[in-house]
Amino acid sequence: MATVALAVTDGMLHFELSVAHEVFGSAPAAVTVPWYDLSVCGPGTVPFGRFHLEPEHGLNRLQDADTVIVPGWADVDVDPPAELIDAVRAAHDAGARVASLCTGAFVLAAAGLLNGKRATTHWAHTDVLASRHPEVEVDPDVLYVDNGSVLTSAGKAAALDLCLHLVRLDHGSSIANAVARRLVVPPHRSGGQAQFVTAPVPAQDDQPLTALFPWIIERLDQPLTVEDLARQARMSSRHLGRHFRAATGTTPLQWLLAQRIRHAQELLEKTDDSIDAVAAATGMGTATTLRRHFNRTLGVPPDTYRRTFRSRTRQSTHRAQSPVTLALADSS
Structure with missing residues (x-):
């Protein structure tokens, strides 16, 4: 612990x-x-x-x-x-x-x-x-x-x-x-090493894009374009961009990429899927594309991320079972 x-x-x-x-x-x-x-x-x-x-x-x-x-x-x-x-x-x-x-x-x-x-x-x-x-x-x-x-x-x-x-x-x-x-807060707004600020799904029910965000999340494995999003939202691409900037602080494609990276993190943490499979499930297409975007956003390639996460999880479990660590926790 x-x-x-x-x-x-x-x-x-x-x-x-x-x-x-x-x-x-x-x-x-x-x-x-x-x-x-x-x-x-x-x-x-x-x-x-x-x-x-x-x-x-x-x-x-x-x-x-x-x-x-x-x-x-x-x-x-x-x-x-x-x-x-x-x-x-x-x-x-x-x-x-x-x-x-x-x-x-x-x-x-x-x-x-x-x-x-x-x-x-x-x-x-x-x-x-x-x-x-x-x-x-x-x-x-x-x-x-x-x-x-x-x-x-x-x-x-x-x-x-x-x-x-x-x-x-x-x-x-x-x-x-x-x-x-x-x-009851957004799950992920990154903003450290990668300086990649991503705004999550807004909570307001009357926001013009409220129905669009979950629609996108359910289709992260698909090669979505701005035109696809605009068509689903029933507005022009330019109008979509203005609403996206107001709601999330970023562009539709930047927000979409952030969701793909987030989903890739979850798959790397929870599954043994190959990097190619993770790339397909997150709409990245190829392992090369996934590695490029993942490394640029998080500072490490997906393979390293998976190894580091699992090593950290094992260390955390070991600390939880260690009587020395527990003694320190009880006294601190």
């Missing part, structure tokens, strides 16, 4: 803390894999709006966690507490994966974890982060950035995107989608 620790102090943003607690605190009913062992770590009683939060452990326990989440920092004009900075740095040095939500990036930057790395934060504070920490490559245009052991997200909704991204890395797309369904 992987351990996740939330680093909380006076001055944190409550929304981001709640998002992380909701995602990692309990698994959806249909999920049977070992879930995260979540703990809240802080320097003592923490003001929480009109309430007070009593962390289970001190900040020194962060270094026992597999993943450390740093919620947003409310006042970016004030330096984060030195004890928080030191604890986050120590956790990373001990091997933890550290992720900041929203302006939590200021904590990671102060700890030196973002030096020489690409990072993001809430768009309203990217200029401040860049000027205060010139050694950080601040990208204001993405939802989140994944540097492996260090991850950062933009504000509010993007914090949820990053949390779902972490679940996807640990457990795969199907389980991440199950978490998203429980939260």
Whole structure:
């Protein structure tokens, strides 16, 4: 069972803390894999709006966690507490994966974890982060950035995107989608290494394309064109493009490609189908085409993705059965 620790102090943003607690605190009913062992770590009683939060452990326990989440920092004009900075740095040095939500990036930057790395934060504070920490490559245009052991997200909704991204890395797309369904949010908006921002199916019933999205999803194995989509939506291709941009923030073909890649991920995770079969099932046509788009979007070829995912799953299962890991989880 992987351990996740939330680093909380006076001055944190409550929304981001709640998002992380909701995602990692309990698994959806249909999920049977070992879930995260979540703990809240802080320097003592923490003001929480009109309430007070009593962390289970001190900040020194962060270094026992597999993943450390740093919620947003409310006042970016004030330096984060030195004890928080030191604890986050120590956790990373001990091997933890550290992720900041929203302006939590200021904590990671102060700890030196973002030096020489690409990072993001809430768009309203990217200029401040860049000027205060010139050694950080601040990208204001993405939802989140994944540097492996260090991850950062933009504000509010993007914090949820990053949390779902972490679940996807640990457990795969199907389980991440199950978490998203429980939260009634879109299952996948990628925006890190590949800088490929894909907007999911809108929830509004009165959206002009509401009926079109599920129609597309059911036909991902077919060679759909913009003209096919426009015909199904009973509008011109130009009109379709305008509605797509308004609803998803991208073009019809970019959105369609994102859904094909998402479906390919699920097939690679859950089946032993050949790459040729996966290419056919996702409408890519050939293994060469699938490999090109998959590698460009996710940064790895599909063969490597499958091996990495299954290796990570085996490691997760081993950790869940390890008495040493369980002892750490019980004490953190």
